[in-house]
Every structure is written in C-alpha cells, then in structure tokens.
Amino acid sequence: MVCEITKESKSPLLPDRFGQGDLFVCDIFDAVPKGDMASMAHPIFSLSTKPDHRIRRYEDEAGKNFVEVKPSAEGLATVHDRDVLIYCISQLIAAMNNGQTPSKTLRMKAYEFLKATNRVTDGRGYDGLRSALVRLQGTQIETNVVTGDTEQLDIFSIIDRARIVRQTRDGRMQEIEITLSDWVFNAIQAKEVLTFHRKYFRLRKPIERRIYELARKHCGSKSEWRISLPVLQRKCGSASTLREFRRLVANIVTHDQEHAHIPDYSVGMDEDMVIFTKRGTLNNADKPDTETSLIPTIIRLKPDTYTEARTVAPGWDIYHLEQEWRDWMADGGLDAPANPDKAFLGFCRKFFEKRGRP
Template sequence: MVCEITKETRSPLLPDRQGQGDFFVCDIFDAAPKGDMASMAHPIFSLSTKPDHRIRRYENESGKSYLEVKPSADGLATIHDRDVLIYCISQIMAALNEGQQVSRTVRLKAYDLLKATNRVTDGRGYDGLRAALIRLQGTQVETNIVTGGEEQLDIFSIIDRARIVRETREGRMQEIEIQLSDWVFNAIQAHEVLTLHRNYFRLRKPLERRLYELGRKHCGKKAEWRISLPVLQRKCGSASTSREFRRLVANIIKQDETHNHIPDYAIRLEDQMVIFRNRQADQVIELDRPSELCTVSLSPSTYAAAREVAPGWDIYALETEWRAWMQDGGLDAPKDADKAFTGFCRKWFEKRGRP
C-alpha cells in the first residue's frame, strides 16, 4: 500500500538542500548562524513577497526616539534578504572567536552563501542573491540616537556596497565583496548577536521566520514569553488587518502543533495572547548550574587589566555579563579566557563609557 502525501502530512519545512558535510563550505567551517539583536527586535525587513514600497516609522512610548525605514525603487529588503547578513555575521563572529582580525568588508563565495542559507544553487539562486544585494543596499534606515547626552541623527543603508569580484564565462557570480554598514558591524563588535537554529533557513513563510526571530530575541533561554496579538503584529511589521494577522498566526500555530517545525519554541494562542514556550524548558533549568563556561578561571592580573580598559565599572559584574553572553550565544569556552575577557571589557567600555 502506497502512503499518500497530503498537505496535512507534508512537513512545512523546506527540503534540506545542504547535504551531509557540505554546510558552510567557506573560510570558517561549520560557523553557527547568527543574527544581530537590533534587527531582531525591530521590524526592519519586509514580510511581503512582492515589492514593498511602504515607509515604516517606529517610535518609543515617549516619541523622542524613532526609527524610520525607507525603500528604494526596488522595494524594502525582505526577511529572506536578511540571510546575506546572517551569513556575513556568522563568518565574522566565528573569525573573532578564533582571534582573527576582521573588517566590515567581507569577501565570500556566492555558492557557499547559497548552500549555507539552504537556497538553490542554479540560476534562480544567483539571480535571487543579486536582487537581495540590491535591496539591502537600497533600503535606508534613519534613526536618532543619544550618545554622551547628545542626540544624533544617523542615516545609513543596511549594507554600504556590494561588488561582484569574479564571474564565470556565463556571467554567474563567483566571489562577492560586501561592505557592511557601521550599524551592523558595530553590533558584531559589541557581540550583540544571537545564535539561530539552522532550520531557520528551512522555514517557508516570512511570518514564520519573523516569529522565530522574536522568540529567540525575547524568550531566549527562558521557559516562556507572552505577547499580545496587537503588539506582536507591530513587532512583526505586518501590513495585514488585525483579523487577517490573527488568521495567519493561527494557521502557523496549527501546523506547529502537528509538525513541531518552528525551531526551539512551541507557539500557542490563548485569546489575544501568543505564548512562546521553550521546547527544551527542562534544559533551561540546567543553565543555572555550573557548566564549562562557568568554570573557566581568570588570572588575578586579568582583573587588573580589565579595570584599566573599563575604568569605573564593577569588574566582577562585567565577568557575570561576559559568562552570560557566551552561554546565551552558544559559544564554547575560549582558548585564551584572559584575553577574551579583557577584550569583552574593552568593547563594553568603548560602547557605554563610564557608568
């Protein structure tokens, strides 16, 4: 008897196009996918599969701080275009963890990026990558930030530029040079990134990806995170009506109840509340117990060096922040813990100044 494959039995995930042993074939092998927390918290990227020419503006409760996203003639960068950033961030973070020198200009092989992000590697994949680079460069972000008690206006593109370094005789790109914006590169240097599940690239629907990003950012390793539907819709940047948005979320939740396909988090809907539950809640409790990262020891001279690079800060409080950051990012114990901690304190002070 042949089993019939129906919409109910078929997995919502895209096929795994990586193949065994061929994931992230690039300078840093097996680099964990990572996303910057800023664009995970704010709906920078469009969920639309058609060109999105809306100007988006988000303000805090006081209305003093804002973020505005403006499209180019090709439309806003989409959540699938974000894969390019995730790949670049992953490579840079892996290099930093190995003590390598990095810059905001990244050279990569197009084929490696397509494979790493679970895309097809035929002409469609290369055409889609070219279009993604154009939208990323064309999308502008405007925001006012407060540094040193002064408000500054910052206007930038998501990536500053992209250049095809080499092409095949058929005109297919081989190597690409991408210059990240200061906004993205500063987030990397400040280690404001989170590790993503590899199945993120197999999620079909843009809204599924956005829901996972929000769960990863706000639920993290906690057992549960709750958010109301109206607030969730604003955080997703959805242009649907509230009724249609509820229907879309409910459909995703129904599929997740059947297939458990959303990585890391089970999503459920109760009245007007959407609940993200950590699928490994039992292991979340274990995080409070000593781990390899918690038992890493630092030399007395390291604390003295840390005080010099982060004057005014409680070094032991920074040590707690450092260990929590490594654990939350899924990092292994560093080869040189003293050097890694001192570098963390230096970046902390450069970003925040004196307390």
C-alpha cells in the same frame, strides 16, 4: 522559494537540500548562524514577497529612540534578504572567536552562501542573491538606536556596498565583496548577536522567520514568553488586518502542533495571547540571552495598580499596555524597576498623553 502549504500532510519546512553537518562551509572556519539584536528589535525587513514600497517609522513609547526605514525603487529588503546579513555576521563572529580582527568588508563565495542558507544553486538562486544585494543596499535607515555603545544618528543603507569580484563567462557571480554598514558592524564588534537554529533557513514563510527572531530575542533561554496578538503584529511589521493576522498566526500554531517545525520554541495561542515555550534545544550558555532577558516575567503588579491604570489611560486595554511596557523595557535592556507599580503607571500616563483615547 516561499510557497504556501496546500496539504495538511505537507511539512511546513523546506527540504534540507544539503544535509550538511556544519551550517557554513567557509574557506577558513565553520560558522553557526547569528543575527544582530538591533535589527531583530524592529521590523526592518519586509514580510512581503512582492515589492514593498512603504515607508516605516518606529518609536519607543518614551519617544527616545526611533527607526525609519525607506525603500528604494526595488522595494524594501525582505526577511529572506536578511540571510545575507546572517551569513556575514556569522563569519565575522566566528573569526572574532578565533582571535581574528573583523573587517567591515568581507568576501564570500556565492555558491557557499546558497548552500549555507539552504537555497537552490541553479540560476534562480544566483538571481535571488543578486536581487537581495540590490535591496539591501537600496533600503535606507535613519535611526538613533545604540549599537555597540555608539549612538548612530544617521541615514545609511543596510549594506554600504556589494561588488562582484569574480564571475563565470556566462555572467554567473562566483565571489562577492560586501561592505557592511557601521550600524551592523558596531553590533558585531560588541557581539550584540544571538545564535539562530540551523532550521531557520528551512522556514518557508517570512512571518514564521520573523516570529522566530522575536522569540529568540524576547524569550531567549527563559521557559516562556507571552505577547498579545496586536503587539506581535506591530513587532512583525505586518500590513494585514488584525483579523487576517490572527488567521495567519493560528495556522502557524496548528502546523507547529502537527510538525513542531518552529525551531527552539513551540507556539500556542490563548485567545489573543501568543505563547512561546522553550523546547530545550537552546544552549543556555549563550551569553546574549541573559543580557536580553533582564525584564523577568516574575514581575507582578498589584491589583490596585490595574484599577489606577484604567484611570490614567481611559479606554485602553490595560493588559495590552502592560505587555507594551514589558516589551519597551526589554527592547531597551532595562533592569527591573525598584517600584514596578509606580513605573507602570508612569508609562501608562505617558502613553495616554501621546496617543489619547483609542
């Protein structure tokens, strides 16, 4: 399903295969796509279209929270496999909004999932869904990241179980039963989720989907979000060289300028700074946006602070450290510090103590 763009005139988006008014056509309710913020904060899902067997570990700069992701023999779950989670989360959130009690185990029709996520409904679609379930169950996470006010210090799979409830005579799955992990379910119960644009499922490239997730989490309903290219690469989980990653992002920027295909946000570059600007398509009443935007861009550091920061963290790009500091606060949901200059210098000291010279 993921293909390269070979002609300048070709749309970067996949075709809208069904043109449906509502994203999901469920048995009981219609749902809009939702993504959990816990997995949006870290590059849990692989960008590769080939089996990815890398072990990943991510820590915040304070060394307080960590996430380690381990693949199975089938490789890490991919960004496209995440569609299964988005579908499940969307149904459960819609049920909660209708006054129903959510359950970790839910049943879905394979055809409705394929249709809702804009996938082909022939044999390729069903085979792809089966492979996604295998990778989701096989990918293991060890973390102490808090979801729903619960600190999860455990090793678990992204989904606990997937079972084919009903299939056709030729073996094609019809109904599937999925049991979500506590980590994902805690986030759902706490409504630590964000609404995704329906066009998300039409994005062709995994990296486009990942940068959209990051923009939704960090930019939210703010007018603009800036991030340095090296930090964006780390947050995407890209295994490319910085030079290659710069080329990939530059291509996305070019296509977005031509087609405006990235949902909700336009994407631009100013040297090695990537800039996301809100298009005005978001619902500003989306509550989690206000909860994940507690570190406003209006924080301004004094010029002397940058000079002192170069002393406490010699050799490092101070503006890169500033972006790391702002991202660290945003990821932790921290309020703006009473003394930003003092807080930033403290961050730089700890960063240098941990990393040393570049």
